[in-house]
Every structure is written in structure tokens, then in C-alpha cells.
Amino acid sequence: MENILKEYAQGYCLSTDNTVYREDEQKIASSPVIFVFIGDKSNEGLKSVYEDVNKKWDNSKGIMFFNVYHKEKFEAENVFNFKATASGIDIEDKKTLRYDISDNFYKGENGLIALNEEIMKMKNKLLDCGKLFSSFERVTISVVSRADDAMNILVPEISLLIKSKLSQHFRIVLADFYALLLEKNQKDAFFDAALAFSFFKELSYMQKSDFTFKEDIEVFGSDRKLPVISENKPIFDLVYLLSDTNEKGIVSSGSLQDNYEIISYINLIKNRNVNIDTYYDMENQYYDNARFKKNISKENGSFTLVTAGLAKIKRPNNTVALMVINQFYDELTNKIKQYSNKNKDNLLRVFMLDDENLALKASGMLPHGKGVEDMRGLMTISSNISISKLAKLTLREAEGMLYGNSCEHFFNDNFEKAIDEKLKNISLNKEIRGIVKLLMEDKRYGLYGTYSLTNPVEALQDIRLKYVDIDKSIEAISQEINEIYSKRVQVPSLFKSLFSSNVVLDDIKKDLFKGVYGNKLYILKLKIAQGILRLSEDIIISVHEELEEKIDYIESIRECIEDYTNNDIKEQNEYIAQNIKEYYTLIVKKIVNKLSESYGEDFYFKENFLGDINQSINDKEKFIKKLCEVCTKYILCEAEFSKSFEDELNERANVSIELIDNSVLSKDELYKRLYGILEENSTVKAYIMNYNVNKYEEKYFFGDYSSDFIKYAFNVDRDGRSYNIGYVHEKRASGIEKLNLMGGFTLGDVMYIKNAARYYHSCIDNEYKLHRIDASLLPDI
Template identity: 35%
Template structure:
């Protein structure tokens, strides 16, 4: 279920990012882009950059990826790969052996040629995704300490030569990923491998670098030259480390570097907008190259930094699901606050319902009058008036009344009681009147069948109370019946005449009183016995169903707990500014949305089939997965589409920041204060991902670009702040309705000797070389 929640949160975040992509051409790349990943160490980078491009680029489906690997790669429709020979080499010569193994294996070279040509053909197939096919951007990515990068000139120039057969211009940039954190056992060796690559790279980037090799190899083993005239191998080389310019190592640096690569390629290749504004200052690749080169005759390199302030869409989506589920639970619980008489009626336990049962199971009370025919004509009142009522009954009827009552009342009731089966009736009341009723539902069924103390009303307690009351009433009537039997006839509460010749009249009055008081009471006792039998079945059936309902409620509680925990976990690494008051703000937001839905769809809209319908049916599988799926479906369709979730980045953030304030609180965050905080966050976190030795860097050139809505108030604020410095070129890559702001800082002009990495690690390289380690394969000499 956690995976489902995370997928839901990711989907919302992506949808919000892409909400206006159909109009936002700025997130499309203009020319085809091919990513060439070299070495095992960049497999994770390949996966990450594919994910980012898919999320952010409208035409990402046309981007192609190639991976040259030794042990493992990934698969996908847009991913082509080739496994290099020469695995498990000697540590002392692994780079050299990788190089030599490549040149020994003609079959592998043929396979590489075929794969590159298939890649070139695929670009043409995806041509409709791009606005221009005049140029192809080849983006080479490698980890500098991966031994496979010894073949970087071969892979780059072979692919470039094949692409040049179909495209006028192929522009090649390199992104070298560096790791300076010393957390492994092979730090010295890995840094020596890195220095080896950088040394070769410095050779590749000279103006005099040339290359001629027979790398184009046909299936018939015919060889053709791949050549490169005197010029640097790569247009631009970006070196991106896990340590930034301030010397700080971040655990998020690897992902940040991937975002830099993606955004640099977007900045370089994005479509130009029609409503261009001069203050946008779009990126110009040639201007940046000239800017970092200056007057230097030595190869120079670039790096970049990336920061973003984004609405925490995933956390928002998770809190929305949690709070909407809480609104559902509040609605269910509110329905449980019903009057006692109403609940008894819903369960079929009101007095009117008992009267229906009596009518169904008991002979009519009027049948008692039929016993009047049992009295003998010779009887006289004078004879019985000094007798007890019991004796008078025996004298007058000689057991006939008791037999009549037994045969006509007690025996039928006994038979009915033995065969009494109210399960269907009780279940029908429970499900039709409550659980399946839109006004009440599952929670009311659970709450009202509970015997937990403290609940406002629960039927098991009510039934127990009715049982006690019925028992007490029965005991009372049985005691009264005994009193009737023990009293003297003449003391009975009936009308007597003391006039002569009134004997028969008095006897008739007594008999009427006798049947009404004695057998009327017996009849009432029978009704109470029926009531006891009914209540006994009610308790057994409701107790049984409550046990099942408790399991269902347990699933609901489990889901509520999971939603609460997942929402809270989404803020574990909370940002004081960006994540402020999410729980409080969206609790209020969901309450307002629920109120709107009630007004539009009625007070019981949660029970609509469009929403949750019958909760019981969503829990039939014995787990809460189906209910969670329905919740997330409803959230996606009915909640996250509400206007409250589509405020501008700055408006939502400002409202949320001030959600806890009131009129007496002077600490309300103004829009200007918020903008200052956001601007400083972007500035401080966009430090370039390389550490250079400032005193040796003769030339430093910088440009800074924002990605966001150029016409938003915050962007105007940020651009004005940047222009105040006048130290670098500032631009804005305009994107409509962005849910955040991103900043890309690019810097170049430094040499290898300016790198702290190079200065600190060159000693390891020299030590390993002096001890017989072979890091090169005469590349310098073999490159003509």
C-alpha cells in the first residue's frame, strides 16, 4: 500500500508539473539529443536522467540513450547498449586492458557499428518529436574514475561520424562525474584512475588534438577511417563533483548533478518562445564557450550548480489523501449521533416493532373471552366468595381454564419460540436500514452494535437493558399474578351488588374480573417471554456481526494510520520555508472542499457510487487495498482537480505560510519577506559542483539562469536582485504555470591545475604509476 501511495504522490507531482505542457513549448527540446553513457558507474545516472527527462520534457519520448557497459545495464525502448570485453582485468592494468581488448575484438566493433547505425535511424523515426533535424546534440556522460572511459574518444568519434552521415551538425559535450568523498576502500586507486582520465582529457581538449583510426567496420570486415581534424574533441566539458565550490559534500549531490545535466541540455536546446522579452537573456552556447575561453591557450573547463524551490507536491498529495479520508471518517462518525428512539426503530426494536411480533406470534387477546363458555350454570357467587381466587378457579372450572389457556396460548407460543429464527430479519434491519443506507453506513453499524462503554448509544447495551427491564417486568407481573390467586374472591377489584337476587350478577362480574386480571396478566407474561426470546436472538446475531464489523473498522483504522504516517514521513526532511504548515493548511483546505461537495452533491455524497459507495464492499477482500485504491482515485478525480490545488507557486506558499496567523498576530509573513527567503535559498544552494583553488584561476566566467514563470511577481523580484550585482549574465527560461522555481548557475574558465581534486590526488596517480600501474594505452602517441 505504501508503494501505491508513493505512486499516487509521484503521479500528482508529475501531472502538476505537466499541467500546461500542451501550451508550454519551453519544456520541449528543439533538436534531437543522444546521451552516450560510458562505464558501469553511470548506470544509475542513466536511469535517473531518463526519469527526469520523462517528467520534465514534453518530447522526451524522442530522446535516445546508449550505454557502453562491462557488467550491467538497463533496458528500455529508447535505450541501446553494448557490453565491452575485457572484464575482470588485473587492477594494475585494467584501463589499458579495456582499451586493448576493444581493438582485438572485430566482432564487437562490428556490433558497435550496427548499434550506432540503428541509433541514427531511430533519430529519424522520432523526427516528428523535434522542430528541427539540422543538428544533433551528443551528450557524453562518464564517471572519471571508470576504466571504460579510456575508450571515450573511440565511442564519441565513431558515433559522431555515423551521425554526420545523416545530420549536418553534431555538437558534442562531455559531462564528467567526479567523486571526492573518501568512503571506499579503493579511494587512492579510484582517484588515480580519475587523474588518468583527466590527463587524457586535457590532451583531447587541445586545439592540436587529432584522431584517425579505422573504426568504421562493416559486416564484411571492410574498414573505414574515422577522423577528427585538429580541434578539441568536445565542444564543452563540464566537470561535476559531489563536492561543491565551498568544499561541502552533499548526500544529494549525485541527483543534483543529474538535474544539472538535464537542465543544461534543455537550456541549450529548448525551443524559443514567441513572446520573447529582452530581459529573458536566453542562453547562447557559442557566447558561453567564448566567455570561458577568454585568452587562454590551454584547455578550460566548466561546471554548474543547481537549486530549486518547489512546492512539495508529493507531501501535499499525501496530506490531501489523509485529510480527505479524515473528512470521510468525520462524516461517518457524525452520522452515529442519532437519537436513541430512532436507532431502536432502525434496528426494529421499538415498541411498535415488538407489537408487530406479538401480533405475528400470539393469538389475539380477545380469544381469552372464549373461556366464558366454560362456566357451569349451577355455580353461585355465594359459594366462591370466601374462597381464594385459585380455589375458586378450580371449583368453577375444574382445570378447564388452565387447559384452554395452555392449548390456545402457551403451547402455540412454545412452539413458535422453539422455531423462532429472526436472523434474516435482524440482518435486513442492520444492512438495509444502516450499513447500506447513505445516511448512516458501515461506521454506524459498527458503533451501534458495540458494547464499548462511553459510546452515545449501542444496541448490545440497549438490548441488555431491555432484557433486564423485561425480566423485571415479568417478575413483577408474575408476583402480581400470585397476588391475584391468593386474594379472596370477595376482595377482588370488581363491582359487587349487595341487593337481593344479585348473586348471578356478582358472579358474572367476578368472572369478567378474573379473566381480565389473571389471564390478562398471564397473556402479558407470554408477551414478555416472546420479547425475551426476540432480544436473545438480537443480541446473538448483532454480537456476531459486530465481530465482523470490528474487523472492517480495524482495516479502516489501519488505513487511516498508514495515511497519517505516510503524510508525516513526507515531511521528515522538512524545509522550514517550503514545507511550512502543510498539515494545518491542507486540513482546512480539505474541510472547505468537503463542504463545497456537500453543498453541490448533498450531505451524504460520500455514499455516492462516484465516491465511496458502500464501504463494506470495498473491504470484502480482508484488506484495505481496494479502499485505498478508491480513495486515491477519488482524490485524483474530485479533490486534486479543485482550484485550491492549482494556485500559483508563490500564492500557495504565502497562504500556507500564514495559515496559523490571526488578526492579533504581528508575525505575518509578507510577500516581500517570502521572496527574499526564496531568493536567498536559490542563491545559496546553486553553488557550482566543483572545488577550485581560487588563487590559481586566472579567468572565471559565470552565467545564471532561472527556470520559471517570467511574468510572475517572484521572478521579477529575483531578476531585479540579480541585475543589481551586474557580475554575470542573468536569464530566465520562461515556463508557464510552474509549481516552483529552479536556478542553474554555470561557471567556466578553470584549468585542471585549478581543481582541488587534481592538486590533492595527483600524488596518488604518480605513486601508482611509479609502482608499475598502467593507466594509459599510449593514447597520446596513437592519436595522430
């Protein structure tokens, strides 16, 4: 069931994001950008950045991607692939892996030719895209690699060769490097740490101010080579370190994915047009790469790095969808309860157990065509009856003299036994369950009303009281029978009359058959009624237990939806879903009221909605899918769910106007909370220890400055803050982002690199070939 809810919420989230992103002012790079991903370990990053650029950048058709791989090729438009390893390299030989990759690069003529050809294909494709950019004089190369990927030994060769090819056309060719660092322990953490440390030593070397490179790697045709030369300058303009561990030492879920998005955002902010009209606030600064580089530089000219953090605020569409189904289900169950009339006084009448219906049922069980009058045909024991003897007897004694046990036997054989047999075989189950079915379909009762009506603790008291009343009636009639039996036979004064004996006998038979056996038959009918009540009670109790299971089932669905929704709210890591319950409760109620006006208050139970709840709810998965379909078709499509981020946020912030609830935040409180979430989630992605220099920070908001929240966020701590802040003015419907940039630290300040040193030195001591150049040339970290 949770998988169904997850699929439903994700489906809505995807469709909404696609719609909302189309309403955003597209991001546009002013000049070309080339992303170069080196090594299979950064392949996931390549796919992520590629998808992000193509979704959000308006001129993404002009953005190029270059993939240097061993195993995994990435086939897509504007993606160029180069396999940097020959089949002869033993990937499993860790002792020589890095060295072998580099050695193979220089010795493999065919590989160099293929690399040059692929770079030229990329360059030619880029030159065809000039109209997509406002400036075509500068190109930025963003090189990305995992620090623990052995293939990053080729970073200088690949980077400088691409720079050389592009400098033949572009006036300015800038290159940045993004080192992705995975600190969370992997399968082979020892060797990975040694690889990372060896690369960082090389990175320190290639970032020296006097770094010189000269290798014959630029190939023309099959036999013409030219050297690629870079003299007395570092390869990269800026080097970024993005770890899965933030500055607080915390590894968060989705941390690597965050880093991929950071790469995309940094490249956008460095390559976008600066419209001076959007900087009418004198304290709002635009990003300037030269200024940033200057501010992170050390006086001694040592190599410094940059890290970054990114936070996003967007409408939590996943949670919105879950809140809708949660509230809609509450509305449904409330409607079912409203339909339920809890009038317990009608139980006997509703289940046809009142006096009239019981009498009819009891009479219907009597032997057909027989009655106590048939007993008049019984033969007396003797034809000569002495009236004088009868005159001295009670009716019971007179019965014995006249009939012996014949009357009792006749009554027992023709009535009591027959009734006992019928009571054993009586079937009330079908009748009572038929009534229950009608009750559940009746708006006055429904499921909850029927459940209440059949409650054994309260409602079935009527049956038990009726049973007791019948017992009292039986006792009273039995007393009456005893009194009749005790009466003396009445003999006329003219007993010598010729017909006096017949008169006496007629009176005896009348008292006997009508007074005694007539009452016995009535008692028998009352016992039939008691049997019907007893059997009915058992069936109704059984029905009640089944209804209780159904209600528990309905409640279990509600609890499941509610728990899943609440857990989703708690797990929000991009956006706090404050006021979301209160706000969307109101929204769903309004839409349900509109549906009631359009389709009738019982619209839930119509075929194009949920249909027969009593039937469909038996299959939980099918029912949940139907609920999801109804919410998608009739609720989530309403205008209330297509508002921009800012409109939705403001309305949710003002929900307290309609609800008096201490848990609801005011607009200022909500903005403050959201600002805190932005700051918390934009924590920079490098775990730095013993930081001994002043860090330099710049922070940027992406959003429409006319929005209330951007104004609030921009003005928080305006006077006392130590960092520079700016906003990138964009008309946004999807949300607001915050990018934190921090630089000025060195590799020696990074906790992971300090710890990795001993693994590196252990490998060197054990004759691992981790470098192609002389290790003594490499600077200490």
C-alpha cells in the same frame, strides 16, 4: 493500498507534466550538440539525457548521441553505437583490463573501421539537420564517462577522432568533458577508486597546455589511414566534475539523476541564442563560455575544473493528487456523519420494542386458539361441594378443594412450557438486521447515526429501563394475585337458596381464572417481552460492534490516505509543499459543492460515483481504486488543476486571505522559503577539501522574468553577493530552475581523489597495468 495511491498519484503527475511541458516555451539549441557517452557505467546517463533532450528541446531532432559500449547498446533515433571491446578481452582480469581495452583498440583493424564508419554516419545525419539551428558554423561535443569505468582509457582517441571528423565541415569544434564520480561505496570500491585515480592522472595529462597527440586512427576504406593530430593544447575546453556527493559531503537520493540533468542544462545554456531584449536589466548577465573559462583559470596555467548544482521548483503534482483524494475522502466521511441523526430516544420505537409492538409480539407467541377461559372446562375434584366449607376458605384453599393441582398443571402445560419453547427458538436476528439495513440507507441515520443509536453505553439504557419497568409491573401484578388468592370466599346471605352453590362457584371461577390466571398470563406476556428485550439487546450490541468495525475500517482508510499524503509532503526534495493542505482543501471543497449542485448532495452514493458505500467499502483495494477514479474523473480534470506554475504558486501564496491559520505562510514568506530551497538544492556536486583559492561562481534562473517570484529571486542579496547572477528568460508553465556553476579548483582539492591515491599506488605496486602510456609521463595529482 499504498501501491494503488502511488500509481494514482504518479499517473496524474505524468499526464500533468506532459500537458504542462507542452505549454512551456521550448528550449532551443542555437548550434549543434553531440553527446558522447563512453563506457557501460554511463549508459543510464545516456538514456536520461536523451530523454530529457527529446522532451524539452524544440530542435532535439538535430541533437546527436554517440554510445561507446561493451555490453549494452542503446537503440534510438539519432543514437550511434560503437562496441569498443573485442571478444578476446577478459573483462574479469582487473590487472590488465584498462591496458587490454586500449591495446585492442589499436590492434583491432575491424574495430577502427567500424568506429570511423559510425562517426561518419552520425556526421552525415547531423549535416542533414542544418535548418534546425540558427548557426551551423560551430558544434559542441560533450563527452561523458564515469571516472571508474575502465573504458575511459579511450577518451582521448574517441574525442579527438570525432573532433577531427567534424572539423572537416564545421569552423569551430569545441569539446567539453563531464566526469561522473560515484563516491558512495560500491561492491569493489578498492579497484573502482584505483581506476578513477588512473583516469584522472590521464585527464591531467591530456589537459596540459603542451599536450600532443598523433595516432593513425582515422581510417578511409580498409587500408588507408591518416593520423589524428592535436598539438600543444588540451583536448577539452572545460572539464566538469559531477559527483554523487555534494560540497557538504552529503550523498542525496537521486544524485546521479540530478547530474544527468545538469549535463543537459549546461549544454543548453552554452548553446542558446542570446536575445538582447531579454537582458534589459543591466545586472542580468548571459552565459559567456570564454568569460567563465578565464575566470576559473589559475595564473600558473594549471588544470582547473568546474562543477555544478541544479535545483528545480515545480508544482508538486504527486502531492496535489494525494491531497485531493485525502480531502475528498474527508468530505465523504463528513457527509456520512451529517446524514446521521443521533436521536437516541427513538431506539425502542425504531427497533419495534415499544409497549405496543412488544404486546403484539408477546400475544403472537401465545398458543393459538387458547386462553385462560379454557380452564373453566376443568373438572372439579368432587361433584358434591359444601358451600359451608367453602365459606371458610381463601381463594387459594378453595382452588385446592375444587381442582387440586389441575389449574396449575393446565397453565404450565398449555402456556408456560409452550412459551419457554418458543422463547428458546425465537429468531430476532433477521428482523433486527433488516431494520439496521434500512436505518443505514436512511439519510436521517446512516452508518454513524445507526452506530450512535446502538451505542450500548447510552442508547441501550432504554432497553434496560424498559426491562426494569416490566419487572416492577410483574411484581405489582404478582402482589395483586396474592391479594386475590388471600380473599375469603363470599357466600350469599340466602345460602339456602336452591341456586346459591352455583353462584358461589361462578364467583370462585371468575376470581380464579380471570383474576389469578388471567394475571398470570399477563405476567407471562411481560416475561415474553423481557425475553425479547434481552435477545434484542444482545443482537443490537453485536450489530454495534460490527458497525464499530466498519467505522474503524472507514477511519483506517482515512488514516492510511492521510499518512501516505503527509509522508509524501515530508519527503519533498525538489519543492516545499507549503500551504498545499490549506489551498487544496479550499479547492476540493469548492468542486464538491459544484458537484452537489449538479448531481445532488448525495452524489457520492450514485452509481457513476462511489455507489453503495456499505457494500463497496468492504473491499478496501477496490474501494480505493474507485476513489482514485472519481477524483481523476470529476476533480483533477477541473480548471483549478491546469494552472501554470506561477499562477498556482501565487494563489497558494495568497491562501491566507481565505484561511486564518498560523501555519499558512504569507506570499513573501513563501517566496523566501522557496528561494532557500532553490539555493539548498542547487549545492554544487563536488566534495572539495582544503580549498585554497577563491572560487568563481555564476548562478542562473530559468523562468519568465515578468513573474513575481523570478523578480524576487533575482533581487535577493543583489547588493552584497559575491557571485554573478543571471536569468534565462523563458515563458514557463512547468516551473523554475536554478543552475549553479562553480569553477577554479583542481583535482588535488577533491576529497575522493585524495583518498583514492593509496588504492592506485597499491595497484601499481602489485603490477596492475592501469595505463597504456608510460606512467612516468603522467603528472602528479
